[in-house]
Amino acid sequence: MSREQLAQEIIDAGRFLYGRGWSPATSSNYSTRLSADQALLTVSGKHKGQLGPDDVLATDLDGNSLEPGKKPSAETLLHTQLYRWKAEIGAVLHTHSVNATVLSRLTPGDHLVLEDYELQKAFSGVTTHQGQVLVPIFDNDQDIARLAAKVQPWLDDNPDCVGYLIRGHGLYTWGPRMSDALRQVEAFEFLFECELKVRSIANA
Ligand SMILES: CSCCC(=O)C(=O)COP(=O)(O)O
Numbered sequence: 001m002s003r004e005q006l007a008q009e010i011i012d013a014g015r016f017l018y019g020r021g022w023s024p025a026t027s028s029n030y031s032t033r034l035s036a037d038q039a040l041l042t043v044s045g046k047h048k049g050q051l052g053p054d055d056v057l058a059t060d061l062d063g064n065s066l067e068p069g070k071k072p073s074a075e076t077l078l079h080t081q082l083y084r085w086k087a088e089i090g091a092v093l094h095t096h097s098v099n100a101t102v103l104s105r106l107t108p109g110d111h112l113v114l115e116d117y118e119l120q121k122a123f124s125g126v127t128t129h130q131g132q133v134l135v136p137i138f139d140n141d142q143d144i145a146r147l148a149a150k151v152q153p154w155l156d157d158n159p160d161c162v163g164y165l166i167r168g169h170g171l172y173t174w175g176p177r178m179s180d181a182l183r184q185v186e187a188f189e190f191l192f193e194c195e196l197k198v199r200s201i202a203n204a
């Protein structure tokens with residue numbers, strides 16, 4: 001796919017995710033793999049429902065901008081570490097939904113368990129509702145290099161990981177193509193809402 005097409009995928013993802021209320025205002029960041037050793041990422045601080053072709057830039061997989069004058073997302077390292085982790089990852093989405101934010105704050109400990117939901121099968125590699133999908137929750141940190149260093153051991157120990165939460169902040173998920181990453185955002189959002197409803201009824 002050309003850079004223009006990959007940029008359009010990011011623009012379209014932003015319109016969709018903003019429209020669903022999962023990427024309000026200037027929150028969130030998105031990327032696609034540009035080549036074996038480069039990513040195309042959103043420029044920092046842009047409204048994600050109003051992205052245009054100039055609102056993306058290329059970086060290397062150490063997170064360095066390859067386009068002077070454009071400021072890469074503050075969370076670039078969280079994207080590039082995923083492209084370095086697995087060669088088959090082609091798109092990464094980070095969103096800031098209300099449900100991801102609230103559920104990550106309500107869940108004590110370092111992970112959330114999703115189990116007995118048919119929709120778990122929307123995640124890559126999951127074929128039954130009977131297993132558990134473990135979603136790690138990392139405490140938020142303004143130092144993204146330090147946060148990435150906490151994420152890396154989990155990825156290395158959990159090669160089937162399909163996404164993670166940052167507490168009080170949002171979701172990261174990914175896939176071979178943008179359509180896969182978008183499907184996983186939708187699945188997570190459905191499951192987060194179910195979890196919050198189940199918990200509120202159980203605690204009533
Ligand atoms: C306004 S939300 C705070 C920053 C953030 O968490 C985010 O996802 C957007 O940061 P970026 O630098 O990619 O615009």
Ligand SMILES: [Zn+2]
Pocket residue numbers: 027028029075094096169170
């Ligand atoms: Zn964020």
